[in-house]
Amino acid sequence: MAKxxxxxxxxxxxxxxxxADASQPAxxxxxxxxxxxxxxxxxxxxxxxxxxxxxxxxxxxxKEAAGSPNKLDILLDMSVPVAVSIGQTEIPVRRLLxxxxxxxxxxxxxxxxxxxxFLKDAKFAVGDVVVVDGRFAVRIRQIIGADTT
Numbered sequence: 001m002a003k004x005x006x007x008x009x010x011x012x013x014x015x016x017x018x019x020a021d022a023s024q025p026a027x028x029x030x031x032x033x034x035x036x037x038x039x040x041x042x043x044x045x046x047x048x049x050x051x052x053x054x055x056x057x058x059x060x061x062x063k064e065a066a067g068s069p070n071k072l073d074i075l076l077d078m079s080v081p082v083a084v085s086i087g088q089t090e091i092p093v094r095r096l097l098x099x100x101x102x103x104x105x106x107x108x109x110x111x112x113x114x115x116x117x118f119l120k121d122a123k124f125a126v127g128d129v130v131v132v133d134g135r136f137a138v139r140i141r142q143i144i145g146a147d148t149t
Contacts, residue, residue, distance in 0.1 A: 084138050085116045086129060114141050 087107025099105075114126040115138055127138040 080119060083118045084127075084129070085118065087113075 087109035089105055089107050091105070115129050116123050117125040117127060117138060117140070123144060125140050125143045127140040127142075130137050130139050
């Protein structure tokens with residue numbers, strides 16, 4: 001059956017055809033036309049060019065941009081997560097896998113250095129770790145401005 005299919009592929013309508021060879025490059029595929037392109041070519045003409053239009057925007061005054069303070073009250077009642085960092089360290093994975101209850105990790109900060117307070121990834125303050133009612137707390141030493149890193 002394989003020979004019959006091969007013979008049929010080589011002869012079509014009594015004419016001998018060239019067999020596709022793997023070393024010959026494949027013919028380039030026909031370009032894909034979008035539906036809009038197909039519609040334009042059926043109409044017989046090119047799509048009309050669109051013209052850009054200029055737009056003038058009114059200038060905002062400072063009075064309108066300020067708004068009333070009551071509109072920002074919703075933000076003042078929102079809670080944001082604050083993270084406190086007392087230090088860090090790097091250890092090999094082998095040592096990490098050996099950690100268990102009672103293991104101690106020595107951090108890079110001395111005990112008299114303040115802890116760092118973060119909003120997301122931005123440091124905004126430093127403070128001292130204290131205990132209040134049996135819980136850890138932080139006494140703020142300094143609020144860091146946007147220009148300080």
